[in-house]
Amino acid sequence: MKIGLFIPCYIDQFYPGVGVASLELLEKLGCEVSFPLNQTCCGQPMANSGFEAMSKGCDKNFVKNFKGFDYIVAPSGSCVLHIKEHLHDEEDPRAAEQIRACVYELTEFLVDVLKVGSLQASFPFKVGLHTSCHGQRGLHLASMSELVAPAFSKPGTLLNMVKGIEVSRPKRVDECCGFGGTFCVFEEAVSVKMGKDRIGEHQDNEVEYITGVDTSCLMHLEGILRRQGSKIKTIHIAEILNSRL
Amino acid sequence: MSARETILANIMANQPVSQDLPQIDLQAVIHYDNVLQQFKTVLESIGGKTLEIKDWQELQAMMESDQAAGKRIINAISELGNIDETLSTMKAEELAMVQRAYIKAGIAVAENGSVWVDEAAMVNRLLPFIAEHLVLVIEQKNIVANMHHAYQQVASFETGFGMFLAGPSKTADIEQSLVIGAHGARSLLVCILPS
Amino acid sequence: MSSLAKLTHAEAAEQFIADEPRTDWHDDTLWFVREKRDKAVNSxxxxxxxxxxxxxxxxxxxxxxxxxxxxxxxxxxxxxxxxxxxxxxxxxxxxxxxxxxxxxxxxxxxxxxxxxxxxxxxxxxxxxxxxxxxxxxxxxxxxxxxxxxxxxxxxxxxxxxxxxxxxxxxxxxxxxxxxxxxxxxxxxxxxxxxxxxxxxxxxxxxxxxxxxxxxxxxxxxxxxxxxxxxxxxxxxxxxxxxxxxxxxxxxxxxxxxxxxxxxxxxxxxxxxxxxxxxxxxxxxxxxxxxGRSRQLGREEFRNSLKCIRCAACFNTCPVYRRSGGHSYHTAVAGPIGSILNPNLDMQANKDLPFASTLCGSCSNVCPVKINIHEQLYLWRQTITKEGLAPKTKTIAMWGMSEVLAHPAIYRLAGKMGRWVVKYLPFLTNNAMNPWFKQREMPQAPKESFRDWYLNNKQK
Incomplete structure (x- = not known):
């Protein structure tokens, strides 16, 4: 089983620890993982801003880097969803199609493909789980509060395997944090207000960390937390699942 | 081209390939073990009241005590007595004085506490809306589980006007505070006759 | 529609949010309606x-x-x-x-x-x-x-x-x-x-x-x-x-x-x-x-005509609840308005499909299953294709796409970016940067993940 590790651009540049944790976790679970060195971005920033046409270069580069893997795994629900829904390559449409079919978000891969039943992880802290929208409503990583359907959560299932952790959910269990890609700058006021409100509910639960499957959401929440001088930290779920504290 | 022709031509040019209607599976929709209880519970949760009565006499007595108390009432139920011949043509000014109206309803729906009232039963279309208080009468055998069953039984467009009525008039337009008695009836009592 | 008609959604929303307690009240009041909806549908x-x-x-x-x-x-x-x-x-x-x-x-x-x-x-x-x-x-x-x-x-x-x-x-x-x-x-x-x-x-x-x-x-x-x-x-x-x-x-x-x-x-x-x-x-x-027959002919958008005007998408929308209906400067606000109004007047309503994080909650509550958030995405593409995107945004996006399409340029830009955030923070930490107005910038690590990988895994 050949796995290609897809590390989204902002994780590569600003949160390398998330990439390291993802890689180590997958290797611990016995996977053969490689990191294609010329990868950049999924193209979502342009596409979500209405410039899908400009993301062709990104698409082509992505296909070049990730062609031929059995699975492609990334520690980001949002970027994975974008690839799944929008990756196209006019020169190699079959490769693009194959990639769309085998790209997985990390927790989804752990639960659905590896069928992980236990983890050698320990994280003795109070952790609030932020449910990132694209992973949840797009990739169905968790049940959605709007639907009449049984409850489940793939990230939640994995966190429950971590020793010493105390997981809580905010009152509005799956409301958006307000990051939204370029929304976070073009609609700055609403974006920040949404983030503050998410943080408020985690604060009510007296959490020490906020975690989730998307670093983008966490980066936005971290920016607000640090500005507020809050003691609450953000941490990607891969870092918890890979921790030995 | 007339507006009609223009619109219809544009629609014809733009509508997609026809897709069939879905089959509504009546086995797949909600049923209740006790439709009477469900109907009462729902109606009371939306501000209505229910009363199980033995027979028409009991209701007649209620109406008579209203009259004795000097209330302006209007009866639209032949089982309770004569219906005022001028009711069908009464104007709003006159109807606005009505304190309580008695009207016979048809099908009642357990899932949402509504009852079907049509023009034949209300005699005057304005009556159930303009009366200050409303008393409706249903027969227990006419309670169905859900709206799908209700539409199988009501002749929804045959009398010219009809409605599903669920509880008293209400609004929450001021800060989401529920207020009963917006423009229509301030209270609704549904009397249930045994089958 | 008062003076708000001249403001974009983002500008009007900023004014709305300036009164934070009132914004909280508006948000809570509408969330209460969403909760009532949840209770009803689960029965x-x-x-x-x-x-x-x-x-x-x-x-x-x-x-x-x-x-x-x-x-x-x-x-x-x-x-x-x-x-x-x-x-x-x-x-x-x-x-x-x-x-x-x-x-x-x-x-x-x-x-x-x-x-x-x-x-x-x-x-x-x-x-x-x-x-x-x-x-x-x-x-x-x-x-x-x-x-x-x-x-x-x-x-x-x-x-x-x-x-x-x-x-x-x-x-x-x-x-x-x-x-x-x-x-x-x-x-x-x-x-x-x-x-x-x-x-x-x-x-x-x-x-x-x-x-x-x-x-x-x-x-x-x-x-x-x-x-x-x-x-x-x-x-x-x-x-x-x-x-x-x-x-x-x-x-x-x-x-x-x-x-x-x-x-x-x-x-x-x-x-x-x-x-x-x-x-x-x-x-x-x-x-x-x-305009409805025109919308009927737009394959990507015709499903918006299924709408029965229940406003469930308003009540669930985290953006609507925090920006108020008037910020949408149209008769029908909220997520559904943002996919209906560009059909009525694309120029005047080109900001609306962007007034969303594309979280998808609207599509999930919609009783007729309109794919609202997907149509918001598609309207963004249509509006940009029509040349209605602001010039500065187009240039910025073009620059970004060029960088991201070329791995070598991307790595250089990344290195420079991290260097700038680390050593010249005043270039990013200022009022011209909307991120920084109410948020700190991410802290720049000394190396990218790729650098770490080359140093630790490929030696």
């Missing part, structure tokens, strides 16, 4: 199936619209309803004005109709010297205040009871400072009863029009549509053509969905089925296009 085990049926019935309707309208018209005329057709808002307004003039009408009441809001009927008639009294409580409140409704189901949801109290004190002479909703509603009941009794003509909207019967259904909780329609000698009902459904039995599906989605009620208080005028009454029905 129906077949809810998701019901949504699918509704969506499929509506699609059948869209794909057979021509025939359904022809059938509807024939059946309505047979029932003595006068059917009129209007290509656009102007024709709609003029048609209604003509009926008013022909019958020498002076006193008019109107219940809630988003179509007449879309067509700006009130403004049109006011200019002609005709007064229309809005009779929905929320609409009457905003009409007194010369404001637009901020929500299609709860028109005055942006106002607090103190605001309503002041407005009623001024217009209805209620006690100053009495903020009790019961008292205020009672005052409006008395005021509007007089209007109903005196009215000669009533305008209503239409929730559903049934092709096989030629009848139509109007849903209210207050009873105001019926008070008007049954008291006046003329009833005009106005509908966009997409309100058509094939059969009366389909009403079961839609009436089960509508109120539960809108307010969490099991059904609206009044679901009134009109099929013939009462003796001596005139009943008119106006069928309006106003």
């Amino acid at each position: 129906i085990p077949e809810w998701e199936q019901l949504r699918q049926w509704a969506s499929d019935i509506k699609y059948h309707g869209l794909s057979n619209m021509h025939q359904l309208l022809v059938d509807f018209e024939k059946n309505a005329i047979a029932n003595c309803i006068e059917v009129h057709w209007a290509v656009d808002a102007k024709e709609h307004n003029e048609l209604i004005y003509k009926i008013i003039q022909d019958n020498q009408i002076e006193r008019i009441v109107k219940s809630k109709s988003m179509l007449t809001e879309e067509c700006h009927l009130n403004e049109f008639l006011t200019e002609k010297g005709v007064e229309v009294v809005d009779t929905d409580l929320g609409e009457r409140i905003v009409q007194f205040r010369k404001e637009a409704p901020s929500h299609i189901v709860l028109p005055a949801i942006h106002l607090k009871k103190q605001d309503v109290s002041e407005t009623f004190h001024e217009h209805l002479g209620t006690e100053k400072g009495n903020n009790d909703p019961q008292y205020l509603t009672e005052a409006a009941r008395g005021h509007l009863r007089d209007k109903f009794i005196a009215s000669e003509l009533a305008i209503t909207g239409v929730n559903f029009a049934i092709a096989e019967t030629g009848g139509f259904v109007v849903c209210t909780n207050e009873g105001n549509a019926d008070m008007g329609a049954h008291a006046a000698k003329i009833h005009i009902a106005c509908m966009g053509f997409e309100k058509i459904i094939p059969k009366a039995e389909h009403l079961a599906v839609f009436l089960r969905l509508l109120a539960r989605s809108a307010t969490g009620q099991p059904i609206t208080t009044y679901s009134s089925h009109f099929s013939k005028p009462r003796a001596g009454q005139q009943m008119h029905l106006v069928i309006v296009d106003n």
Whole structure:
């Protein structure tokens, strides 16, 4: 089983620890993982801003880097969803199609493909789980509060395997944090207000960390937390699942 | 081209390939073990009241005590007595004085506490809306589980006007505070006759 | 629409949020409605199936619209309803004005109709010297205040009871400072009863029009549509053509969905089925296009015409709840408005598809399963293709796409970016950077993941 590790651009540049944790976790679970060195971005920033046409270069580069893997795994629900829904390559449409079919978000891969039943992880802290929208409503990583359907959560299932952790959910269990890609700058006021409100509910639960499957959401929440001088930290779920504290 | 022709031509040019209607599976929709209880519970949760009565006499007595108390009432139920011949043509000014109206309803729906009232039963279309208080009468055998069953039984467009009525008039337009008695009836009592 | 009409959604939202306690109140109030909706829908085990049926019935309707309208018209005329057709808002307004003039009408009441809001009927008639009294409580409140409704189901949801109290004190002479909703509603009941009794003509909207019967259904909780329609000698009902459904039995599906989605009620208080005028009454029905046939032809967007105007997408939208209906500067706000309004005027409403994080909650609550958040994404592409994106944004996006398409440039830019954030923070940590206004920048690590990988894994 050949796995290609897809590390989204902002994780590569600003949160390398998330990439390291993802890689180590997958290797611990016995996977053969490689990191294609010329990868950049999924193209979502342009596409979500209405410039899908400009993301062709990104698409082509992505296909070049990730062609031929059995699975492609990334520690980001949002970027994975974008690839799944929008990756196209006019020169190699079959490769693009194959990639769309085998790209997985990390927790989804752990639960659905590896069928992980236990983890050698320990994280003795109070952790609030932020449910990132694209992973949840797009990739169905968790049940959605709007639907009449049984409850489940793939990230939640994995966190429950971590020793010493105390997981809580905010009152509005799956409301958006307000990051939204370029929304976070073009609609700055609403974006920040949404983030503050998410943080408020985690604060009510007296959490020490906020975690989730998307670093983008966490980066936005971290920016607000640090500005507020809050003691609450953000941490990607891969870092918890890979921790030995 | 007339507006009609223009619109219809544009629609014809733009509508997609026809897709069939879905089959509504009546086995797949909600049923209740006790439709009477469900109907009462729902109606009371939306501000209505229910009363199980033995027979028409009991209701007649209620109406008579209203009259004795000097209330302006209007009866639209032949089982309770004569219906005022001028009711069908009464104007709003006159109807606005009505304190309580008695009207016979048809099908009642357990899932949402509504009852079907049509023009034949209300005699005057304005009556159930303009009366200050409303008393409706249903027969227990006419309670169905859900709206799908209700539409199988009501002749929804045959009398010219009809409605599903669920509880008293209400609004929450001021800060989401529920207020009963917006423009229509301030209270609704549904009397249930045994089958 | 007051001065907000000139502001973009983002600008108006910023003004709205400036009053944070009030924003919190607005958010909580609408979230409360979403919670009531959740409770109601969870009492129906077949809810998701019901949504699918509704969506499929509506699609059948869209794909057979021509025939359904022809059938509807024939059946309505047979029932003595006068059917009129209007290509656009102007024709709609003029048609209604003509009926008013022909019958020498002076006193008019109107219940809630988003179509007449879309067509700006009130403004049109006011200019002609005709007064229309809005009779929905929320609409009457905003009409007194010369404001637009901020929500299609709860028109005055942006106002607090103190605001309503002041407005009623001024217009209805209620006690100053009495903020009790019961008292205020009672005052409006008395005021509007007089209007109903005196009215000669009533305008209503239409929730559903049934092709096989030629009848139509109007849903209210207050009873105001019926008070008007049954008291006046003329009833005009106005509908966009997409309100058509094939059969009366389909009403079961839609009436089960509508109120539960809108307010969490099991059904609206009044679901009134009109099929013939009462003796001596005139009943008119106006069928309006106003861009709908164009939207029907847009494959990506035609499903927006399934909308039954329940506003569930408003109540669940985290952006709507924190920016208020007026920030959308259109008659229909919220997520559904953001996919309907670009069809009406793409230039004027090009900001709306961007007023969303694409979180997808709107599509999940939609009772007719409109893929709202996907259409928001698609409108962004359409608006950009039409050249309507701001120039600065286009240049920035082009720059970004060039960097991200070329791994070597990307790595260089990344290195420079991290270096800048680390050693020249004043370049990014300033007021020109919207991220930094209320958020810290991420802390720059000394190496990228790729650098770490090369140093640790490929040695």
